[in-house]
Amino acid sequence: MLDTDLCWCGSNKAYKDCHKQFDEHLNSIKLKAFKGQKRPPRNIIKNEKDIEGIRKSGIINNGALDLIASKICAGMDTETINLLAHNYIVEHGGIPACLNYEGYPKSICVSINNVVCHGIPSRDIVLKDGDIVNVDVTTILDGYYADASRMFMIGNVSDKARKLVEVTKECMEIGIKAIKPWGFVGDIGAVVEHHAHKHGYSVVEDLGGHGVGKKFHEEPFVAHFGKKNTGMLLVPGMVLTVEPMINMGARHVVLDPVDEWTIYTKDGSLSAQWEKTVLITETGTEILAD
Secondary structure, X not given: OOOOOEOOOOOOOEHHHOOHHHHHHHHHOOOOHHHOXXXXXXXXXXXXXXXXXXXXHHHHHHHHHHHHHHHOOOOOEHHHHHHHHHHHHHHOOOEEOOOOHHHOOOOOEEEEOOEEEOOOOOOOOEOOOOOEEEEEEEEEXXXXXXXXXXXXXXXXXXXXXXXXXXXXXHHHHHHHHOOOOOOEOHHHHHHHHHHHHHOOOEEOOOOOEEEOOOOOOEEEEEOOOOOOXXXXXXXXXXXXXXXXXXXXXXXXXXXXXXXXXXXXXOOOOOEEEOEEEEEEOOOOEEEEEO
């Protein structure tokens, strides 16, 4: 690519003023195939317009979660939570990304106690005192996706359940802190797994985080277990989710054979999850949705 050509990232800037130095640095890094190290494809590197688009989508997504946080309580059915999020997103110009995604019937996921993820909202599912609940919301605005989930503790939650929720949040935060420009995806999973195991919990391995931005799910897959210095190189302009699913019991999960969406812990133990959308910058990270 010539210096005066428009940059491949779509910024409409000259290559020399945009990603030339980035490419030179990226190409200078020697990767180790036996560790599965690889360079990220160009199509997941976001330009300034992309990042601003995801950031604006994140503002709506955060607002929907804030609204739910102000309303959620014992006695509320999960369809009411779904409608709160759906209406907020639509009223603010967005689109609920989950609705009709690969046939998913609702606008958000609401996962209670031993439901690991993808719990389908229903009038028949009512929150009870002592429940722990994950609400997962993804918004599309002008073609850009933002994805986040939060845990909510309903009423008088047991000490064991509270600790699981708190440690899971710590796992997410530690995972985000491990993200460094020019580090590796495996760095995230290594620290999450260590922190979870230190507290006697297991990490769900069948599911994980993902790149996000112009699509709901992009490269890379973000495992929340593994070894440092393995996997895809993390570079400025990548946007991904860190969303560890931590179980009180064993890591194994099962899919509901009827709805083919809801995922439970196999042993019936409690599970918790927190999620943020994270931009990798030249100096560290920026949270775009939480």
